[in-house]
Amino acid sequence: MTLFGIAPIVIRPTALVLNILVASIGTFQFWRAGYFSWKLFWPFALLSIPAAYLGGYLQPSASVLKILIGVVLLFSAARLLVHRSDPPQTSPPSQPVAISVGAALGFLAGLTGTGGGIFLTPVLLFCRWAHIRQAAAVSALFIWVNSIAGLVGYFTKVRTIPSLGFILAAAAIIGGIIGSHLGSRRFAVRAISLCLATVLVIAGIKLVFTR
Numbered sequence: 001m002t003l004f005g006i007a008p009i010v011i012r013p014t015a016l017v018l019n020i021l022v023a024s025i026g027t028f029q030f031w032r033a034g035y036f037s038w039k040l041f042w043p044f045a046l047l048s049i050p051a052a053y054l055g056g057y058l059q060p061s062a063s064v065l066k067i068l069i070g071v072v073l074l075f076s077a078a079r080l081l082v083h084r085s086d087p088p089q090t091s092p093p094s095q096p097v098a099i100s101v102g103a104a105l106g107f108l109a110g111l112t113g114t115g116g117g118i119f120l121t122p123v124l125l126f127c128r129w130a131h132i133r134q135a136a137a138v139s140a141l142f143i144w145v146n147s148i149a150g151l152v153g154y155f156t157k158v159r160t161i162p163s164l165g166f167i168l169a170a171a172a173i174i175g176g177i178i179g180s181h182l183g184s185r186r187f188a189v190r191a192i193s194l195c196l197a198t199v200l201v202i203a204g205i206k207l208v209f210t211r
Contacts, residue, residue: 010162012113013154016056017165019115019147022176023140029180030137040130041138043098045145048106048116052146055110056153070207076122077200080193087128105142110150115143118203121196132192140180 001011030036093101101123109116117139124135155161 006164010164013151013158013161014165014168015113016115016147016151016154017161018168018172019113019143020151021169021172022179023115023117023144023147025173025176026140026180027137027144029177030133030140033133033137035133035137036141037130037134037138040092040098040134041141043093043095044102044105044120044138044142046099047103048109048142048146049149051103051106052110052116052149053153053156055107055112056150057157058111058153059157060111067208070204070209073118073200073204073207076119076126077197077204080122080125080197080200086132087125087130090128090130090134093127093129102142106146106149109143109146110153113150115147115150117143118200122200136192 001014006014027036092098102120105116105119105123108114108119120142121135121139124130124138125132129135130138151161
């Protein structure tokens with residue numbers, strides 16, 4: 001959307017609408033494939049939902065925030081490119097740690113319109129809290145719940161949602177079905193890491209270098 005010159009005020013709520021659609025499909029696909037873990041998911045989601053609502057409610061002028069998030073995304077991409085294999089062993093975090101991380105990521109999710117999964121997936125992998133497909137499954141539902149909360153917060157403040165999200169809905173649904181099927185059943189773990197790293201690099205560069 002940034003490439004096509006769409007205004008940031010339109011991009012954020014539109015992204016949240018599309019996140020809800022695509023994350024619904026992704027959650028179902030990864031759950032059906034057996035990768036979803038409720039025990040891993042709920043501590044991250046507990047406070048992320050009200051935090052995402054708060055982030056969606058706020059209307060920042062985000063020049064500094066854009067650069068900060070862009071740097072985080074580029075760092076995450078670099079780590080994925082270096083560590084492309086699935087963690088040999090994983091150990092879930094303690095509940096207080098997961099709840100705290102979830103709250104911070106939920107706030108960023110609502111504030112930026114990202115849904116939070118783009119941050120949660122690298123955290124899960126770097127800390128060896130989950131395998132790649134399990135991280136993708138948990139992140140999909142994390143995106144879904146926080147995108148809903150962020151969109152509700154945005155609507156509470158602005159009282160309108162841009163129509164662009166509904167216009168792009170069909171394309172998002174088709175892409176979500178294809179992508180989640182390939183990610184949950186077809187692509188190798190390394191391919192998933194490279195795809196995620198590519199998305200992170202593009203998003204990070206756009207956030208840091210565009211105004």
